[in-house]
Amino acid sequence: MKESFFRTMTWLHTWTGLLVCWLLMLIFFAGTLSYYRYEINLWMKPELHTNVLQQYQDLDLAQTLVQGQTYLADTAPGAKTWMLRLPTHRLPFVGYAWMDAPKEGERRGKFHEHIVTTEGEMISDVRATKGGHFFYRLHFDLHYLPVPLARYLVGFATMFMLLAIITGIVIHKRIFKDFFALRLKKGPRSWLDSHTLSSVLALPYHLMITYTGLITLMFMYMPSAMEATYDGNRKALQKEITPVSTPAKPSGTPGELVSLSTILPSVLEQAEGKPIRDIRIQNPLDANSQIQVVLRNDSRVADHEYQLLYQGTSGEFIGKVGDSPSSMGKAYDTMIGLHAGRFAEPTLRFALFLSGVLGCVMIASGTLLWSKKLRQKQQKQIDQGARPSLGLYITESLNLGVIAGLPIAAASYLWANRLLSADYAGRYDAEINLFFTGLGVTLLLAFLGRINWRGALLTGGLMWLGIPVLNALTSSENLITNIVKGQWFIAWIDLLALMVGGLMLLAASYCKRKIDNKVGNKHKTKVQDAPTTNSVKAAESAQAIKEHV
Amino acid sequence: MHTQSAISLTSMRQKHGHTFTVINRTLAALVGGYLATASCAALLALILPMSTADSTLLAMMLSFALWxxxxxxAFAAKSGTRVWILLATLIAIxxxxVGAAQ
Amino acid sequence: MVSILLPLTALNLSAFVIFALSSFSTYRELLGRAPTENTGKLLKIAAALLLTASLWLCVASKSWGLGLLLWFGNMTMTALLVALLLTLRDELKRKKPKRR
Structure with missing residues (x-):
């Protein structure tokens, strides 16, 4: 297309990246936070901060199961399913949960969960919040949009990302040369350096996460193969690759559930040392009830549930649900497992999180590099009083609004969680709306030219640094007591907030220094130039002058 | 003045040519590429020598690399026509x- | 987990330090003299050997899947550390003349 293959690839890299970069930024940002979605969940429920965290090996299994069974029989006799959730590395507490029968028009019934404290007391009153699941859903469902549309948009952006990565590898001729060099304060050169560094260092991660991301939704994106072999019947295909237990149908006649402690010896024998993740009982008080014991498979990447099945009234062992019998089914489970990282213990999880951050840096530095180059091209005309082109104005505003706006939005979400009253009825949605308010306001201010990088990063940084303080004021525990008690699962979010806040302040101070360095150089203003009304422009130039003095 | 307008005319023609090329290649890459990939995936699912479930999954998982x-x-090829010929051939085959295998 | 994390990090970190040294300009900057062409090559080979050793360590003590994942993850982190340290050094060096 262009005169040379290399030029064509460069062109393709620029445009595939640029067209979707802001959406990709949102996807990467939400996905990166999702590595800590259960930590965020717990942080956002301060009712569960004291005497709740437990470890599986410290548990008296038989007692917990019997207690749970009695509790659920008293509390939720009419439920469709009971669930006894035992501590895992992602959900380190005991919960007795149940699901109502689905109402008309619902796919699933409502889910309730009461948490058991280490003292054996029940906590039933926990504030309504979507917690970390919000970021998880935002990652592929976006929000406010119909789910299919959102997923197609995300898939589209992901495909562009894949193309951008491949072309990026092609055009980077010296991939193993000089990639340690990060030269700061050299204008576009610095942005190119950080773009290269963040891309090359985490290249296996970027490729893996993009490709497996497409695979997670491949039944939606690439249904043709399934159409040809299964007439589009996904359930028939799924049945062959993941043997799931057929759900027991309620018979209508009441029956008595066997005591869970009587099947425990059999469970422990069949589990072969694997810890129990949870026990689900379908139609608990019906003659045709079924007990599913779900085992943990922490040591494997593949995302696949092992189950042991028992007849509910007799306690008779029915069978096992094990690995996918199909080799490609195993490969598919591994791909999904790689993407979601459910297996990852803390160090690996942190590495995945940092790789996600590098992905955000890659996207941000790429688009910043582009806008810097565009500005350089126009600088002469801008110095002579011309307005920046519309493209430059939009790019720069979106960069500021999205890159600085997303951390501000996430911080607003966490702040909203504690500032909204715990029993305010609309709080579940209000928290989410406040996330988008944070993003929207930053975007609006960026487009109006009322905020600059330094201001936005400073705001975001302070908001994040305030999070441990906010937690200390509104929870029964604080960062220090959490660390002393070894409650790293909760303390981690505070620590993360300190890291994010610190980095944002560092970035803000870097912006400031940049302006200081250029004192006397009146050609280069750091303030966003927005072609708005004259009064705004006048205010802006006044501001610019103030900053230069 | 005269030369200037002549230059701008050629550059405009080039620009229009460029716009056409970009749209043509983009359509080939996205729409044509998707259709070709989808039909190849359907064929692979049917003919790969393994169980139906396996071949379906493998075809789906590989499809994005093909696309x-x-x-x-589509962007790197010398001419846009060549791209469309390749895509059309892939789809036709x-x-x-698929018709023969089903 | 922890048991292989330390040797793994040590191996990868030294590999990337050596790798960074194998570049002409970094070598001259850090050691004060220019490397010969052979030195550069030898350093690259040494770095590659160290990375192979760390890959072997990962795969031998974990499954292929988890081992590869750990290897790549740890490489990303250690290389990032080396890059940031080099950048920090640059920054500090740049600041010095100002303070005098």
Whole structure:
């Protein structure tokens, strides 16, 4: 297309990246936070901060199961399913949960969960919040949009990302040369350096996460193969690759559930040392009830549930649900497992999180590099009083609004969680709306030219640094007591907030220094130039002058 | 003055040519590339020598790599016609193959 | 987990330090003299050997899947550390003349 293959690839890299970069930024940002979605969940429920965290090996299994069974029989006799959730590395507490029968028009019934404290007391009153699941859903469902549309948009952006990565590898001729060099304060050169560094260092991660991301939704994106072999019947295909237990149908006649402690010896024998993740009982008080014991498979990447099945009234062992019998089914489970990282213990999880951050840096530095180059091209005309082109104005505003706006939005979400009253009825949605308010306001201010990088990063940084303080004021525990008690699962979010806040302040101070360095150089203003009304422009130039003095 | 307008005219013609090329290649990469990939995936699902479930999954999992390759070829190829010929051939072969295999 | 994390990090970190040294300009900057062409090559080979050793360590003590994942993850982190340290050094060096 262009005169040379290399030029064509460069062109393709620029445009595939640029067209979707802001959406990709949102996807990467939400996905990166999702590595800590259960930590965020717990942080956002301060009712569960004291005497709740437990470890599986410290548990008296038989007692917990019997207690749970009695509790659920008293509390939720009419439920469709009971669930006894035992501590895992992602959900380190005991919960007795149940699901109502689905109402008309619902796919699933409502889910309730009461948490058991280490003292054996029940906590039933926990504030309504979507917690970390919000970021998880935002990652592929976006929000406010119909789910299919959102997923197609995300898939589209992901495909562009894949193309951008491949072309990026092609055009980077010296991939193993000089990639340690990060030269700061050299204008576009610095942005190119950080773009290269963040891309090359985490290249296996970027490729893996993009490709497996497409695979997670491949039944939606690439249904043709399934159409040809299964007439589009996904359930028939799924049945062959993941043997799931057929759900027991309620018979209508009441029956008595066997005591869970009587099947425990059999469970422990069949589990072969694997810890129990949870026990689900379908139609608990019906003659045709079924007990599913779900085992943990922490040591494997593949995302696949092992189950042991028992007849509910007799306690008779029915069978096992094990690995996918199909080799490609195993490969598919591994791909999904790689993407979601459910297996990852803390160090690996942190590495995945940092790789996600590098992905955000890659996207941000790429688009910043582009806008810097565009500005350089126009600088002469801008110095002579011309307005920046519309493209430059939009790019720069979106960069500021999205890159600085997303951390501000996430911080607003966490702040909203504690500032909204715990029993305010609309709080579940209000928290989410406040996330988008944070993003929207930053975007609006960026487009109006009322905020600059330094201001936005400073705001975001302070908001994040305030999070441990906010937690200390509104929870029964604080960062220090959490660390002393070894409650790293909760303390981690505070620590993360300190890291994010610190980095944002560092970035803000870097912006400031940049302006200081250029004192006397009146050609280069750091303030966003927005072609708005004259009064705004006048205010802006006044501001610019103030900053230069 | 005269030369200047002549230059701007050629550059405009080039620009229009460029716009056409970009739209043509983009369509080939996205729409044509997708259709070719989807039909190839359907064929692979039917003919790969393994169980139906396995071949279906494998075809789906590989399809994105194929689409990405086709998309990059769509931009890298010498002429747009060549791209469309390749895509059309792929689609035709796959569809005939799917018809025969089903 | 922890048991292989330390040797793994040590191996990868030294590999990337050596790798960074194998570049002409970094070598001259850090050691004060220019490397010969052979030195550069030898350093690259040494770095590659160290990375192979760390890959072997990962795969031998974990499954292929988890081992590869750990290897790549740890490489990303250690290389990032080396890059940031080099950048920090640059920054500090740049600041010095100002303070005098």
């Amino acid at each position: 990405a390759s086709l998309a990059i070829y 796959s569809l005939v193959g």
